[in-house]
Amino acid sequence: MHKESLQQIQKEWHGSYKAYAIGFALSLLLTLIAFAIVITKATSPQLQSYIVVALAFTQAIVQSFFFLHVGRSSYPYWEDIAFGFMLLVLVIITGGSLWIMFDLNNRVMGTMGGM
């Protein structure tokens, strides 16, 4: 009852060949589109940036779900909660730092100067 057997652990593992196949296909597709958009300069630079960023986050979600099994931990979901909190912290320090540094740059360099 209290011996943790190899079979027990193996049975509860979430991975499957199907998941990896889907994850790989989607990732490759998203990568190809991103590179293609940039190389062919198909859209305006502004839109290009948005698309590349959107594709990056999409692929990150794909790989997180299909490869890293984010969202699939079992009760009480600590791994998912930790992942969510990490994202929150990253949003705060990234958003905060960029806001602060660009603001400082504007004040120190004047709005004419580049960085």
Next chain:
Amino acid sequence: MTVNIFGRLKLEAFHHEASQNFAVMMMVLSGIAIIGLLTYFRLWRWLWNDWFTSCDPKRIGVMYIAVALLMFFKGFVDALMMRLQQALSVGSSHGFISADHFQEVFSAHGTTMIFFVAMGSVFGVMNLLIPLQIGARDVAFPFLNSVGFWLFASSATLSMTSLAIGKFSATGWLAYSPLSGIEFSPGEGVDYWIWILQIAGIGTTLSAINFMVTILKMRCPGMTFMKMPIFVWSCLCSVVLVIFAFPILTATLAMLTLDRDLGMHFFTAGGGGNPMLYINLIWAWGHPEVYILILPVFGIFSEVVPTFCEKRLFGYASMVWALVLITFLSFIVWVHHFFTMGASPPVNAFFAVMTKLIAIPTGVKIFNWLFTKFRGRVHFDSPMLWFFSFLLNFSIGGMTGVLLSAPPVDFQVHNSLFLIAHFHGMAIGGVLFGFFCAFTYWFPKFSGFRLSEKLNRIAFGCWFLGFLIAFMPLYMLGFMGATRRLDHYDVETGWHPLFLLAGFGALIILAGVLVQMYGLLKAIIDRDKNRDLSGDPWNGRTFEWSVPSPPPEYNFASIPKVNQRDQFWADKHLHTVQPTRAYEDILMPKNTAVGVYIGVLSLIFGFAMVWHMYWLAAISFIAIIACVIARVSGEDEHAVIPASKVEAMESAYLRAKMGEVK
């Protein structure tokens, strides 16, 4: 190009000013004395087997506290030197320390106190209490626990080495760029500072992961989150902060290192570097850091106050929410450390408001402790006295913090002694007094004997009075325009009397420290007269009081079962009992020397990096990796404590307990 085997280490590194030479001599002599005593009493084997190679968190916790106390001594001497210098160095007199040396002293003081005294005592207390309070036998990763401690000890040793070999950093406890860059600080000082923090930081992060998994996964049956002791909650929040904030420090220190050693331009004044980025990143870590230190202290008081009021904690749920809210908010206030750096009003205003918000949950906690006392039976034992001192001094410091959180006010007093008085109110009034409270409260549990209550009170009195006299004048000096880190000032400022008063306060604190040291020694000498046989000298409420003093290696013969908060209190007073089970064999982790080896090797690595002995750095780094590989390739590292031995130990405890209770 020849490569010097000693890097940039030269004989000049061993030459110091007179006062530093004295310090080094004292350090070396005390080291020799300790080694001599250990050899004379043949204690090396005991030290190695029972302490250094132990993976028992109770042992590791005591070692953390021992190192923290040793480093406190160093940090406090730094403080006395600064007080003395500032009391003497007026007008034509320039005190007894050179300006350059003074820079090193205040840098060492801050670094030592935060990274060794505060972090060491907090992690020490966590090691001692968390497994016991959650009804577990150990932490999740005992070996990692040992590694974490030895990285901490190695960092402390590197810091002591910086006293003797070369100079320490002269750039303050946070080493702002561009002053800390290679152009303005080409020497070894900042490199010492970098590697001290980097090594300690990695140890801290590993320990935090350890405690997080322990709390999440090893609580005893029935102990849901809302039945956990508040101390455990506070530690959970603290380690969350460590895990998500310390990597910022690791990255920033690494970038500073790359600037210095490889000529990069992250934070340099030229080359496109941005010194303000350093300050932004370092405080994005630095603010969570101070909450890492204070949250466990809040938890300590949440244990002590109910015990000495014989009444359960008021507002358990609101205490938990306050902790969670503080944890979250501590990530969005960091700009208040550099309001004056030049950000625009919207930026400053946002962070000012967030900072003011964080005072609210803190206030909730204070009121909850006060409401716990209402209609309770208050006992004024020394742990409670420390709580009252915290209440006064931390509240004053906290209120000045709310003052400082208004940018218009901060623009007047930023980096003045007003700021210094504020954060010492937090650090001493909060963290240190909290640690002293924990020390006097839990000392009988982990040593098996009591401290002298009389000496505790005398020491408390000295600290209480001394702190007020040493730091209240600093608030006034701040308003009068005195900035921090001054090694000399003019008579016309009128500051001298206040500096003298502050110096006098420091001497009273010194008296308190001496009484504490004497008290500890006396308690050890008189230990047989003051044995705690019951395991529960204060009539406590949590599981650590349900086991012998000191607890056996395995903590609990049978893992307890929890139905409500303060289960042990309920068992005692409502006469419920833990289910009886037959004694079983208990598996505990074996001792291992690998943690010690990794510590020693990281000390060598740090020293080698400081002095640019890259060949030695490479070898020690590879050796560390080899140790890790050897460890994971080794055999299963457990030893069995047979049921018969468990039974014998438990019976002895019960007999002693019965004997004490007439």
Next chain:
Amino acid sequence: MTSLTIYHDPEIGSEGHIPDPHQDTFAKTTLGFWLYLMTDCVLFGSLFITYAVLHKSTFGGPTSAELFDLKTAFLETVLLLVSSVTCGFAVLSSLKNQRTQLFLSLMATFALGVSFLMVEMHEFHMLLQEGHGWDKSAFLSAFFTLIGTHGLHITFGLLWLIVMAMQIYFSGITVATFRRLVLFSMFWHFLDLIWIFIYSFVYLLGV
């Protein structure tokens, strides 16, 4: 990932049997390692923030548009992505105790990882040769450090892979070696995840 917490069965006393030290170790260790990966995310986050702030600080020197070659970046991306999949296959093979497939997958992962590193080192070499060293501007410092940190992680991963493969070779697929394989796969997938942001924000947005 299981999070069952198994405690001593109260009915079993000491009949001379030794309780299992591996109680729940799999769940504890995977959670602990996951938390370490979260710290690594924040570490990389700090480096990304730095790159975002400094990427235009070229100090008069060349910009990212002038220096970056998208073909190289694409090659690196594909190599790492495929290695992430072969790594997943290694774990799946171990679930069915298929040793040969397991070792083939591990070798493929290793080969792809080494190829990735070689392409990256070539890229660095070219930059350094042309005089675009990390000491020339804040932009270059940030670039080399961000990519280099990722590359260092890959290097450690490859070393881990070798040691672990040897352990599996000699000890077979046990609770311990399976656990380490799972941890390795988490690490390797994580590195590919970080790379998504590198090729997107550094290379694609940089040209």
